[in-house]
Amino acid sequence: QVQVVESGGGLAQAGGSLRLSCAASGGSFSNYAMGWFRQAPGKEREFVAGITRSGSSTSYAESVRGRFTISRDGAKDTVYLQMSSLKPEDTAIYYCAAGRTGFLTISSYDYNYWGQGTQVTVSS
Numbered sequence: 001q002v003q004v005v006e007s008g009g010g011l012a013q014a015g016g017s018l019r020l021s022c023a024a025s026g027g028s029f030s031n032y033a034m035g036w037f038r039q040a041p042g043k044e045r046e047f048v049a050g051i052t053r054s055g056s057s058t059s060y061a062e063s064v065r066g067r068f069t070i071s072r073d074g075a076k077d078t079v080y081l082q083m084s085s086l087k088p089e090d091t092a093i094y095y096c097a098a099g100r101t102g103f104l105t106i107s108s109y110d111y112n113y114w115g116q117g118t119q120v121t122v123s124s
Contacts, residue, residue, distance in 0.1 A: 004024050004098055004115040005022065005096075006020060006022050006094065006115045007022075008020040010121070011122075012120070012121070012122050013123055014087055014123065016086050017082070017084045018120060019080060020081040020094055020120070022079045022081075027098075029072075030054075032099055032100060033053050033099040033101060033111075034051050035048075035049065035098075036049045036097075037111075039095070040091060048061050048081070049068055050104050064090075067086075070082075083120070088124045090120060091122050093118065094117060095115055097114045
């Protein structure tokens with residue numbers, strides 16, 4: 001069973017940057033597609049970014065495209081979300097997830113293993 005643990009959240013000012021990390025263990029990291037989702041208070045959980053198991057393809061929500069970058073490091077079994085030009089509306093709990101299919105998908109139902117989340121707060 002794969003475990004994923006997020007880190008790197010915190011408080012940032014609008015226009016600033018943060019980098020989230022997600023460390024995976026307990027499975028073969030290279031077999032899993034990885035995704036980042038977020039959930040703001042009173043809102044549904046939404047897809048933010050995803051990356052295939054090979055790292056060759058990525059996908060982003062329209063709201064973050066051009067500002068966020070997802071990447072993965074197979075040597076460290078870690079996926080990253082570099083967030084730049086942050087906006088107050090980016091405030092949310094950010095979740096990392098691993099998908100057994102290995103294919104890129106924006107649906108939370110296709111991800112099998114989830115972390116506990118890390119809080120990101122962006123002040124104006």
